[in-house]
Amino acid sequence: xTSPSNTPAAETNVIPIKVIPPTPPAPPASPxxxxxxxxxxxxxxxxxxxxxxYQGTYDAVAANKRxxxxxxxxxxxxxxxxxxxxxxxxxGGIETRVGAGETAMVPGAVKFFAxxxxxxxxxxxxxxxxxxxxxxxxxxxxxxxxxxxxxxxIGVVAMRETPGIGDKxxxxxxxxxxxxxxxxxxxxxxxxxxxxxxxxxxxAKTNPWQIDAIAGATITSRAVGKAINDSAQALLPRLVPNxxxxxxxx
Amino acid sequence: xxxxxxxxxxxxxxxxxxQNPVFVMxxxxxxxxxxTVSVVNALSMGLATLFVLVxxxxxxxxxxxxxxxxxxxxxxxxxxATFVTVVDYAIxxxxxxxxxxxxxxxxxxxxxxxxxxxxxxxxxxxxxxPAMINAAGMGIGFTIxxxxxxxxxxxxxxxxxxxxxxxxxxFQPWVIMVxxxxxxxxxxxxLLFFSWLARRKLxxxxxxxxxxxQNA
Amino acid sequence: MTTPLIEIxxxxxxxxxxxxxxxxxxVVYSLLPICAFYxxxxxxxxxxxxxxxxxxxxxxxxxFVGTGTQAGRLSDYSAVITGLxxxxxxxxGFPLWMGAVAGLVAIALGKALxxxxxxxxxxxxxxGRAFVQAAFxxxxxxxxxxxxxxxxxxxxxxxxxxxxxxPADAAAWLKAKNLDALAGATPLAKWKFxxxxxxAIDLLTSISGNMAVGPAPVLILxxxxxxxxxxxxxxxxxLAIIGSAALTAWLLYAFDALRYPxxxxxxxxxxxxxxxxxxxxxxxxxxxxxxxxxxxxALIGLLTVVIRYYSGLPEGVMYAILIANAASPLIEKxxxxxxxxxxxxxxxxxxxxxxxxxxxxxREEASAVTPKKRFLPNKPKK
Numbered sequence: 001x002t003s004p005s006n007t008p009a010a011e012t013n014v015i016p017i018k019v020i021p022p023t024p025p026a027p028p029a030s031p032x033x034x035x036x037x038x039x040x041x042x043x044x045x046x047x048x049x050x051x052x053x054y055q056g057t058y059d060a061v062a063a064n065k066r067x068x069x070x071x072x073x074x075x076x077x078x079x080x081x082x083x084x085x086x087x088x089x090x091x092g093g094i095e096t097r098v099g100a101g102e103t104a105m106v107p108g109a110v111k112f113f114a115x116x117x118x119x120x121x122x123x124x125x126x127x128x129x130x131x132x133x134x135x136x137x138x139x140x141x142x143x144x145x146x147x148x149x150x151x152x153x154i155g156v157v158a159m160r161e162t163p164g165i166g167d168k169x170x171x172x173x174x175x176x177x178x179x180x181x182x183x184x185x186x187x188x189x190x191x192x193x194x195x196x197x198x199x200x201x202x203x204a205k206t207n208p209w210q211i212d213a214i215a216g217a218t219i220t221s222r223a224v225g226k227a228i229n230d231s232a233q234a235l236l237p238r239l240v241p242n243x244x245x246x247x248x249x250x
Numbered sequence: 251x252x253x254x255x256x257x258x259x260x261x262x263x264x265x266x267x268x269q270n271p272v273f274v275m276x277x278x279x280x281x282x283x284x285x286t287v288s289v290v291n292a293l294s295m296g297l298a299t300l301f302v303l304v305x306x307x308x309x310x311x312x313x314x315x316x317x318x319x320x321x322x323x324x325x326x327x328x329x330x331a332t333f334v335t336v337v338d339y340a341i342x343x344x345x346x347x348x349x350x351x352x353x354x355x356x357x358x359x360x361x362x363x364x365x366x367x368x369x370x371x372x373x374x375x376x377x378x379x380p381a382m383i384n385a386a387g388m389g390i391g392f393t394i395x396x397x398x399x400x401x402x403x404x405x406x407x408x409x410x411x412x413x414x415x416x417x418x419x420x421f422q423p424w425v426i427m428v429x430x431x432x433x434x435x436x437x438x439x440x441l442l443f444f445s446w447l448a449r450r451k452l453x454x455x456x457x458x459x460x461x462x463x464q465n466a
Numbered sequence: 467m468t469t470p471l472i473e474i475x476x477x478x479x480x481x482x483x484x485x486x487x488x489x490x491x492x493v494v495y496s497l498l499p500i501c502a503f504y505x506x507x508x509x510x511x512x513x514x515x516x517x518x519x520x521x522x523x524x525x526x527x528x529x530f531v532g533t534g535t536q537a538g539r540l541s542d543y544s545a546v547i548t549g550l551x552x553x554x555x556x557x558x559g560f561p562l563w564m565g566a567v568a569g570l571v572a573i574a575l576g577k578a579l580x581x582x583x584x585x586x587x588x589x590x591x592x593x594g595r596a597f598v599q600a601a602f603x604x605x606x607x608x609x610x611x612x613x614x615x616x617x618x619x620x621x622x623x624x625x626x627x628x629x630x631x632x633p634a635d636a637a638a639w640l641k642a643k644n645l646d647a648l649a650g651a652t653p654l655a656k657w658k659f660x661x662x663x664x665x666a667i668d669l670l671t672s673i674s675g676n677m678a679v680g681p682a683p684v685l686i687l688x689x690x691x692x693x694x695x696x697x698x699x700x701x702x703x704x705l706a707i708i709g710s711a712a713l714t715a716w717l718l719y720a721f722d723a724l725r726y727p728x729x730x731x732x733x734x735x736x737x738x739x740x741x742x743x744x745x746x747x748x749x750x751x752x753x754x755x756x757x758x759x760x761x762x763x764a765l766i767g768l769l770t771v772v773i774r775y776y777s778g779l780p781e782g783v784m785y786a787i788l789i790a791n792a793a794s795p796l797i798e799k800x801x802x803x804x805x806x807x808x809x810x811x812x813x814x815x816x817x818x819x820x821x822x823x824x825x826x827x828x829r830e831e832a833s834a835v836t837p838k839k840r841f842l843p844n845k846p847k848k
Contacts, residue, residue: 030318038316042325045309046332053336060343068346134778162425165603201660216607218659219778422632426601435575
């Protein structure tokens with residue numbers, strides 16, 4: 001802004017010093033060609049590396065994902081030996097789902113797994129459900145047995161409940177005993193559940209469709225109940241009329 | 251030891267001790283606080299960062315002479331992102347459980363300032379081998395930092411070390427240690443410890459200096 | 467040496483007899499009846515809990531004072547207050563080792579970290595309690611009924627847990643003594659999870675019905691009245707807290723009497739009275755301006771009721787006070803009193819600060835105006 005020439009030289013014996021602002025040596029501008037060349041080179045190298053890594057790990061990743069799903073399903077349906085993935089369409093009816101994860105689903109469609117025992121007979125259905133717990137959504141997977149029309153096991157897919165309190169839903173034996181035969185019968189017209197699945201206060205369970213909550217973890221227990229109820233309400237009315245489709249393994 | 255090797259050794263040790271990214275520079279706090287709930291998570295995060303650090307510094311250093319400075323950040327980020335993607339696939343292939351535990355923090359290695367800082371400050375000015383050695387030192391220092399937090403948090407928060415119970419079945423876990431505040435408390439305690447060490451060393455040096463002047 | 471005839475000193479020449487130590491000592495005196503009642507309610511477990519927690523606080527204070535980084539001394543009773551208050555907010559059967567952890571954390575993180583007495587931002591006792599609330603959520607929610615028959619001869623089993631180990635199950639102990647009809651949940655937890663509202667008069671005296679509550683609110687109010695009358699505590703803060711909590715609870719009760727309990731239940735349950743009288747009035751962490759005290763108290767009362775109604779926790783006093791502690795410098799800043807002689811109209815000078823007790827304001831200070839950012843009058847041209 002200011003330069004020495006503006007300051008009045010009042011005293012003649014002062015030797016005016018001309019301050020030259022230090023100009024940085026102008027950097028040699030890189031030619032556009034060099035930039036494009038370098039960026040192109042980097043992109044090519046990086047592209048090769050990424051594609052190589054993807055190809056190299058593809059089989060292992062796919063196998064891992066399949067094992068993880070199978071393990072989750074086998075946990076809730078102990079008799080299961082193999083699984084197949086299906087989608088219950090919003091308008092009713094079920095379809096086989098191919099290419100897990102990649103194909104977009106119709107809004108309102110519910111994904112579920114049919115599990116088969118060693119003989120290839122339908123052992124049960126596994127589906128996911130979620131509801132708001134104490135800290136975040138509790139996502140669970142439950143196993144449904146068409147024979148007794150009841151839930152026969154649950155497993156937690158994801159949750160962030162308080163360790164030591166909310167996560168008792170994984171370990172509490174009394175609580176897990178609720179899910180050996182939790183009644184989810186449909187009404188006569190197969191449009192909805194006959195009784196709403198609901199968690200009740202610890203020690204107050206009287207009906208087979210109620211869940212005896214964990215004392216001190218009522219909110220998480222309620223979330224489990226709501227997750228099962230919501231998912232079952234959406235899935236079972238579409239599933240039960242079409243059970244024949246699943247009966248034998250194609 | 252010849253002077254060249256000594257300098258290389260110094261550069262390697264720089265990241266582990268004098269310029270430790272966690273305890274001295276306090277960089278990369280996001281993964282440090284978020285994934286150190288257990289030793290396994292801390293170790294895998296540290297090793298993943300180490301791998302990305304060494305590989306990207308090597309590649310940046312290789313390309314340092316043909317990288318125009320106008321586009322250098324873009325080049326670094328592309329290179330770093332590439333190796334992060336590789337690590338991402340590798341961890342998915344090794345264990346999905348680990349992948350879920352580390353969550354988004356694997357992808358977030360891209361914006362870890364330790365790596366970009368090394369690329370800009372060191373790798374862009376040095377030949378590949380010294381750059382990789384320096385990066386390895388930094389990565390090991392980061393891993394040590396994460397492990398220091400992970401050990402304390404796992405021992406107090408779960409009563410286990412690498413999943414092996416230390417105190418028997420009736421241990422009372424300190425829930426706070428596996429929650430976010432526990433990360434802050436443990437990090438604060440370690441920072442306090444290291445600043446106490448540094449101050450003690452300084453005081454000793456001063457005492458020695460005073461003694462020397464008095465003797466003279 | 468002869469004593470000088472004239473002693474020359476600078477002002478102040480007359481000193482009040484009230485030192486920090488005196489105030490703290492009287493607060494401890496006033497806490498003793500409350501502690502005695504607590505021991506009467508819960509027996510030797512409560513006694514052991516009070517002793518261990520206070521000892522842990524004193525031990526931590528002793529260590530940090532020894533490092534030479536602290537304001538205050540071990541003998542100023544502040545650590546004793548922290549210990550007693552912390553013990554009163556913990557359940558009587560709280561494992562003693564966890565109590566010791568709470569005491570150490572209260573002094574170390576709540577006080578020593580900031581530089582000792584007078585420098586702490588948050589109430590140390592509540593910092594300790596918040597830590598153990600997060601670390602041991604199960605143990606801190608486990609209450610046992612008061613006035614049990616064998617309370618002076620037998621410990622509550624969970625008290626005597628080994629360090630780092632899970633405490634014994636209090637519910638099983640009660641069942642074994644055939645006492646499980648007297649549920650161990652606090653009145654607030656019963657209301658929150660089961661919808662049972664306890665009688666306000668019972669809560670006020672906390673003598674009848676073996677309720678799992680702390681010391682009687684009426685006793686705490688009496689002890690607080692003593693402190694306020696002796697001017698060891700400002701009466702505005704407790705009054706503001708109780709008033710604002712009552713008002714908030716009453717408005718909600720009037721809005722929907724079925725969903726919300728009556729305001730008396732809100733006031734006398736949980737730790738509201740103890741928090742209002744003893745925790746929120748901590749001098750270092752509350753505002754010093756009279757107007758600020760009202761704002762601060764109103765904030766605590768409102769937050770307490772809001773947390774109790776709308777969060778997953780049954781009790782909200784602790785977090786309400788901690789939040790208000792954090793807000794108290796801001797409250798102090800916006801409620802600065804107007805210096806004497808200065809009209810209300812021309813006070814709105816931005817960023818001009820006045821001393822809190824303007825005994826004398828120098829001319830420079832009185833006409834202090836923060837220089838405005840201005841452009842240079844003569845912009846030098848090139």
